[in-house]
Amino acid sequence: MPTGIGGVDAVLGGGLLRGSAYIVQGPPGAGKTILANQICFNAAASGEPALYVSLLAEAHDRLLTYMRPLRFYDAALVPERVSYLSAYPILEKEGPGALQRMLLEEVRRRGARVVVLDGLFVIHDAFGSEPAFRRFVHEMQGLASLAGCSLLMLTNQARSRAAPEHTMVDGWIELLDEIHGLRAVRALVVHKQRGSAYLRGRHLYRITDAGITLFPRLEAAQPCEPDTAPRNGRIGSGIxxxxxxxxxxxxxxxxxxxxxxxxxxxxxxxxxxxxxxxxxxxxxxxxxxxxxxxxxxxxxxxxxxxxxxxxxxxxxxxxxxxxxxxxxxxxxxxxxxxxxxxxxxxxxxxxxxxxxxxxxxxxxxxxxxxxxxxxxxxxxxxxxxxxxxxxxxxxxxxxxxxxxxxxxxxxxxxxxxxxxxxxxxxxxxxxxxxxxxxxxxxxxxxxxxxxxxxxxxxxxxxxxxxxxxxxxxxxxxxxxx
Missing domain, CATH: 3.40.50.300 (P-loop containing nucleotide triphosphate hydrolases)
Structure with missing residues (x-):
């Protein structure tokens, strides 16, 4: 499923896998929320409903306030094609099990093809145990497969490459916000995407009023076999x-x-x-x-x-x-x-x-x-x-x-x-x-x-x-x- 973000689709080998769950990891300010919303609005504009579920304490209307100045935001798509739900009260009062049931029901009812779960670290804190957290991630992968949707689970936790949850999902994308000398740069790394070719390494991106624009590393994006056909003649220098x-x-x-x-x-x-x-x-x-x-x-x-x-x-x-x-x-x-x-x-x-x-x-x-x-x-x-x-x-x-x-x-x-x-x-x-x-x-x-x-x-x-x-x-x- 194309994300509609040209550079991101090039790095992912065409887009997100349908029926698959992704962990999108990065520090605050790296652009996880913008990336997820941009994917949702691009999908909705092409006729595929999107569901954005927030586990954070702030209400989703506050989130929309930050999205409105961005060019990909289209108020006409909300809430019919892009739906926002605040699931923090359910998680706090009824626990992760109730959250899972609510998610599956909402995905089926709305026919969502893109689902964002913003705040995976909240689930980790709510369970209080690693085995229970891994079981939740595994069940989210099953939900994505059952519903045939692309599920993005956003987290600001810097979990190690060896963390077990990374083996349970089909994709793992990391956003980086780094300082090099006096320069601040953002980069995207695809660590994993099952059954699909993708461009490895770090790819730099900018966040502007158009949202995220990513520039695949040219050495990785070049043709595998360059054109070596012989050409005759000369090209005049003008002198x-x-x-x-x-x-x-x-x-x-x-x-x-x-x-x-x-x-x-x-x-x-x-x-x-x-x-x-x-x-x-x-x-x-x-x-x-x-x-x-x-x-x-x-x-x-x-x-x-x-x-x-x-x-x-x-x-x-x-x-x-x-x-x-x-x-x-x-x-x-x-x-x-x-x-x-x-x-x-x-x-x-x-x-x-x-x-x-x-x-x-x-x-x-x-x-x-x-x-x-x-x-x-x-x-x-x-x-x-x-x-x-x-x-x-x-x-x-x-x-x-x-x-x-x-x-x-x-x-x-x-x-x-x-x-x-x-x-x-x-x-x-x-x-x-x-x-x-x-x-x-x-x-x-x-x-x-x-x-x-x-x-x-x-x-x-x-x-x-x-x-x-x-x-x-x-x-x-x-x-x-």
């Missing part, structure tokens, strides 16, 4: 002289890292790459540092009409501030936009923002690989800009995992001559292809990127004579050290 160095352009459906310090030209090369987009072969710019307005001004200054490309539907620009992001949220946003547009050219301007959004930095190679594998069926060629601190990195690369993360590596660096810094470009790696192995000087002009020696007009007279003899494309490279 003719650079295409010559690439022996025609980027390999199709490949991923490329543009590595270099700030101001070295990475974004400029990415804009040239997107300048070749058409409505039939659309592109996507996924950035963090420069707003769409600034990017359009920047493109105009190098002879590119990014504004026109956006107006014609050839390029879409998605910008988000480099703030308190969740890395899987960013990844899903990128993938969703690329799939929606069937994008063929993608420029991610700021891989460092993905890194900063990570709680565990060692995930980066697997994350980049997952994005590439998911987007490969589109035939998308992806460029990532990644800033590094060194001005000249020819002696040492900043990351030993670079080769595992990207198929092509382009290095932007500087050569110093006197008081002048010369922008240089070196191709370090190109998938299954030969390439120009020599560092080439380039400069950025109002007409775009040009390779070769810096024009004398751009140098101050006293410095013009100091310009190094940097070979341009077509020149014979110097010999010796």
């Amino acid at each position: 003719a002289q650079f295409d010559t160095m690439l022996m025609g352009g980027y390999p199709p459906a490949s991923s490329t890292f543009l590595l270099g310090p700030s101001g070295s030209g990475k974004t400029t090369f990415g804009l040239h790459f997107l300048g070749r987009c058409t409505p039939e072969e659309p592109g996507l710019l996924f950035g963090f540092y420069e707003t769409p307005t600034r990017l359009m001004v920047k493109a105009r200054r190098i002879g590119l009409d990014l504004e026109g490309l956006v107006a014609r539907g050839a390029v879409e620009v998605i910008w988000q501030p480099d703030a308190d992001n969740l890395v899987d949220e960013l990844g899903h946003r990128l993938i969703t936009a690329a799939q929606r547009r069937r994008a063929k050219r993608i420029f991610v301007d700021g891989l460092g923002s993905f890194e900063r959004a990570m709680l565990h930095k060692q995930r980066l190679p697997a994350l980049v690989a997952a994005i590439h594998n998911i987007l490969q069926p589109l035939g998308a060629t992806i460029l990532y800009s990644r800033e590094v601190q060194e001005l000249d990195m020819l002696e040492r690369l900043p990351d030993s995992d670079l080769s595992t993360m990207a198929e092509n590596l382009i290095l932007f660096h500087y050569a110093r001559q006197g008081r002048l810094l010369h922008r240089m470009l070196s191709i370090l790696k190109l998938r299954d292809s030969d390439f120009d192995p020599f560092a080439e000087e380039f400069h950025i002009t109002p007409d775009g990127v040009r390779f070769g020696r810096r024009p004398l007009a751009t140098a101050r007279p006293a410095e013009a004579d100091e310009l190094p003899d940097v070979p341009s494309l077509g020149d014979t490279p110097p010999t010796g050290p």
